Amino acid sequence: MHVSTGSGGELVPRVHHSPRDGPSCVSAPAAHGQAVLELAVPGPAVLDLAVPCSAVLELAVPGPAVLELAVPGPAVLDLTVPGPAVLELALPSPAVLDLAVPYSAVLELAVPGPAVLELAVPGPAVLELAVPGPAVLDLVVPCSAVLELAVPGPAVLELPVPGPAVLDLVVPCSAVLALAVPGPAVLELAVPGPAVLDLAVPCSAVPELALPGPVVLELAVPGPAVFDLAVPCSVVLELAVPGLAVLDLAVPGPAVLELAVPGPAVLELAVPGPAVLDLAVPCSAVLGGARPSGA
Incomplete structure (x- = not known):
């Protein structure tokens, strides 16, 4: 993922997306200065997101960033977020989730289908996992x-x-x-x-x-x-x-x-x-x- 500055000098997320991966959209920063990244991928996809700065986007925001991924089709998600962040994942179909969040973070995962969850959170964190389908949960809080x-x-x-x-x-x-x-x-x-x-x-x-x-x-x-x-x-x-x-x-x-x-x-x-x-x-x-x- 890359970021660029908008007309007002604020940073705006930009994602390179191939038409064969299906439609995709990235929202602008939300109200109250909160950065929001939204990806909608209705078909099979491989998502590799590396967000190496604090709060997902280096915006002047009073609160943490929000990363929302809605993937209704099969997908492999690789998310690396080394800064403070709020992650919300809604995956109605089978998926493999690999989340590495080495700093303070709040994770909210809603996975109604089969899934493999691997969470490595070496820093302060609140973990909320709702997995109504078959799942393999591997939680390490070192x-x-x-x-x-x-x-x-x-x-x-x-x-x-x-x-x-x-x-x-x-x-x-x-x-x-x-x-x-x-x-x-x-x-x-x-x-x-x-x-x-x-x-x-x-x-x-x-x-x-x-x-x-x-x-x-x-x-x-x-x-x-x-x-x-x-x-x-x-x-x-x-x-x-x-x-x-x-x-x-x-x-x-x-x-x-x-x-x-x-x-x-x-x-x-x-x-x-x-x-x-x-x-x-x-x-x-x-x-x-x-x-x-x-x-």
Whole structure:
């Protein structure tokens, strides 16, 4: 992508586009000084967008830029946005998304069809993923990142995946919060279909905050599932939780649960269906497991 100056000296985005790729449009900066980049590609396309300056476009704008991509046909998207940005992707058909956002950013992804999502966010970020179709989610947040702000509403990381999915979440340092969350949990996974969940939180990370509401880690999987939870240090909590437990697993269908919690923890397992439970809790912990007879 290139930018050029308009009549008033402002920067205006310009995109080289081939007619065979289908129609495309790029909007001018929106009201209130907010830069908006809009790409409409109704046919198959390969989009390679490199936006190496802060706020997507180097405009004199009071807020971050907005990047909106509407791709109703099959597409491969490669987005590199090293500056602050707000990304909104609406992909109603199969797609491969590769997003690298190394600085502060807000990501909002709506993918109603099958998709492969790879998010690498080494800086502060708020991640919201809505994937109603089959998906492979690979989330890596390698530094103190998933927020230093006040979130009075939903969780910091919220993944609603109603279809089959593979979730791989890695939060390798004190990251999943230094903020107050009076609403839903810090990590909330709702997977009503078959799923494989791999959660690794290897340091004191899941947080130093006050949660007057629901739990820090909440997994609701009504279908077959495989759970692999590794929390290798005293992380599943140093905070006051007046409501539900720190770790709450509700698995009404067949499941394989592997929990390794070497630090202090409160575990509550409700498994009304067939299940294999492998619990390794080598440090001080409180366990409460409830299974109906014949489960």
